[in-house]
Amino acid sequence: QQQVKQSPQSLIVQKGGISIINCAYENTAFDYFPWYQQFPGKGPALLIAIRPDVSEKKEGRFTISFNKSAKQFSLHIMDSQPGDSATYFCAANLSGTYKYIFGTGTRLKVLA
Amino acid sequence: NAGVTQTPKFQVLKTGQSMTLQCAQDMNHEYMSWYRQDPGMGLRLIHYSVGAGITDQGEVPNGYNVSRSTTEDFPLRLLSAAPSQTSVYFCASSYSRRLAGAYEQYFGPGTRLTVT
Numbered sequence: 001q002q003q004v005k006q007s008p009q010s011l012i013v014q015k016g017g018i019s020i021i022n023c024a025y026e027n028t029a030f031d032y033f034p035w036y037q038q039f040p041g042k043g044p045a046l047l048i049a050i051r052p053d054v055s056e057k058k059e060g061r062f063t064i065s066f067n068k069s070a071k072q073f074s075l076h077i078m079d080s081q082p083g084d085s086a087t088y089f090c091a092a093n094l095s096g097t098y099k100y101i102f103g104t105g106t107r108l109k110v111l112a
Numbered sequence: 113n114a115g116v117t118q119t120p121k122f123q124v125l126k127t128g129q130s131m132t133l134q135c136a137q138d139m140n141h142e143y144m145s146w147y148r149q150d151p152g153m154g155l156r157l158i159h160y161s162v163g164a165g166i167t168d169q170g171e172v173p174n175g176y177n178v179s180r181s182t183t184e185d186f187p188l189r190l191l192s193a194a195p196s197q198t199s200v201y202f203c204a205s206s207y208s209r210r211l212a213g214a215y216e217q218y219f220g221p222g223t224r225l226t227v228t
Binding site for chain 1 (some may be wrong): 116143145147152153154155156157160162170202204206216217218219220221222
């Protein structure tokens with residue numbers, strides 16, 4: 001199974017709140033898990049990424065939590081801002097290849 | 113550096129027409145790929161290349177051709193456009209995985225294609 005399942009499909013959060021987006025995978029051959037941020041009319045841009053030997057990675061207001069045994073990882077956006085309103089994609093890289101499998105995306109709207 | 117550039121930004125084709133979407137990168141990346149983005153389906157890999165002269169199929173290759181004659185360019189050809197190919201197409205590039213820690217993919221701005 002090479003799918004990456006992402007939820008929720010859309011998310012509305014108040015300014016200052018925490019946004020949480022979840023992804024799950026089946027294939028244990030994935031060995032790199034990036035999150036991408038995409039604004040309307042633009043290409044996706046790498047936001048933060050993690051490898052499975054680490055349980056958490058934090059960069060500013062963005063944190064990835066990784067649960068290897070459950071095959072799940074999530075993006076947490078602390079103190080969410082209206083400028084964070086975008087579509088977020090999780091992805092997984094198949095070990096030994098250049099192939100990335102993407103989740104279906106989460107449209108985040110942060111209310112001012 | 114211009115990064116990853118794509119042309120055109122928008123294109124309308126009639127069913128059966130052919131065209132080439134252009135992609136170029138100036139970062140000397142070995143790996144380049146094409147994705148299509150459809151609502152509710154995320155990004156799906158069409159074709160990819162690990163270097164000049166080397167290409168391979170992704171998840172959804174049917175109806176598309178690619179070639180890689182130089183490190184910089186990776187054009188995507190639609191042989192006979194169909195309405196099902198209406199989508200936003202993204203080109204991406206990255207360093208070779210042989211470089212430790214260099215996994216980041218850089219995406220172009222996309223080409224929005226409509227087939228009528």
